[in-house]
Amino acid sequence: MSQDLPARMLRLLSLLQMRRTWSGAELATRLGVTLRTIRRDIDRLRDLGYPVEGTTGTAGGYRLAAGTGMPPLLLDDEEAVAIAVALRTATSGVTGIEETAVRALAKLEQVLPARLRPQVAAIQATTAPLPVPWSTGPKADPTVLATLAAACRDHETITFTYRTGAGETGPRRAEPHALVAAAPVWYLVAYDTGLDTWRLFRVDRLTDPTPTGHRTTTPRELPAPDAAAYVAARLAAAPTRYTLHATVPADAATVRARTYALHDRVHPLDETTSTLDLAADNPQHIAEQLLGIDLGPEDTIHGTPELAPHLEQLGQRLLRAARALTRQNGTGADSNGAAGR
Structure with a gap:
């Protein structure tokens, strides 16, 4: 040998x-x-x-191919540490992912080379995932995700049952392109062969994905630079109950960072001014996004009139909090909350 x-x-x-x-x-x-x-x-x-x-x-x-058991995987040092970090901080919108990640991490630690154990131990000791309120939402089934991921990789047509936002359920046949995680929602970008168009499917509304065995040798060209850009554009164009358009005295990068707005929702006018388009079915979401920025002149603000009372309600809440702090300060408490002498 x-x-x-x-x-x-x-x-x-x-x-x-x-x-x-x-x-x-x-x-x-x-x-x-x-x-x-x-x-x-x-x-x-x-x-x-x-x-x-x-x-x-x-x-x-x-x-x-798939066997009766899981064969050993080969990982280099960087891959092993990267997987340990990912498992330790796994809080994505997948059902049961946290518990599954802990089991997988325990198995990984058992076979790690001695030279890597200090690095992973440091990660374990100093890292703690914190699920945040805005990341909660619908959960995707990990088995469904795995089936869809394999179909995307192999360019294999699949069938599945899909429930629309209006509650209508029916069969679909599609050529899957990619999965996109827009926390906490997972989306499947695919070409719907029944409707002869590109579609965006929420994975939490998708059941019984079944590979057909038919593979596309030349995948269709996605009408976007990449899958993430496609999802962002579709979400930005989706009809919503409330909208708001405003001119903002800040550059586009700053506006996106402070409002957490999708890329297509912010457009630069010049180096110091941008336009902002917000849309949501929940008015609270728009109100919270506006808290991070200063708006321009009133005549540059337009949108759904029914949004106004919701914005005013949030403003009144903040104003009451500010008045309470002012009164507290007036009774002798300093800025740190300690009693005055």
């Missing part, structure tokens, strides 16, 4: 874990060996229990 064989086998296994299918020629080129050597190494992996499948034809190649 060659002295380089163990390292080559590990490298081969790592490549098989990176993407779904490799041709024998691609693997041989990557490893700098012959096709005959690749075939032998594949057989060795199979003898070790790795379910490597081989297919023939123009689209043939090798892939690491």
Whole structure:
């Protein structure tokens, strides 16, 4: 057995874990060996229990298939530490993710090399996830996410049942493109073959995703620079009950940072002035976004008239709090809340 064989086998296994299918020629080129050597190494992996499948034809190649058990994963130092950080801070909108992450982290720690344990231990000792109120919301099923992710990766058409915002439920058939996590909601960007158009599907409203076995050799071109940009544009254009348009005396980057507005909601007029478009079904959301900025002249503010009483209500609450603090200060309390002499 060659002295380089163990390292080559590990490298081969790592490549098989990176993407779904490799041709024998691609693997041989990557490893700098012959096709005959690749075939032998594949057989060795199979003898070790790795379910490597081989297919023939123009689209043939090798892939690491699902087996009866989870085969060992190969991680470099940076990948292992990155996974430990992600597991420790996992609070995304997926059902049961926190408990599952703790179990996975415990397993990872058992097999970590000694040189990495101090780093992961430091992360454990100094990191604590804090679920924030604005990140709570609908949860996606992890099994559904896994099925959709695999379909996106393999460009495989899927069918599923979908419930719209109006409560209507029906079957869908789509070519999945990507998953986008817009905390706390997960979205599937896909081409709806029934409606012949690109669509945005909320994963928490999607059930029974089923791969059809039909794969697209040339995926459709998304009408956006990337999936995240597509989701942001669709959300910005979605109809809502309340809207507000205003001119803001600040640059666009500052306005986006202070209002947490989507990119397409803020447009620069010049280096010091921007326009802001806010929209929501809950007026409280718009009111909270406005708290972070100073608005321009009143004649540059337009929107849904029914939004006005909600903004006034929030303003009155803040004004009452300010008056209470003023009265407190007037009775002898200093700015730190201590009694005056």
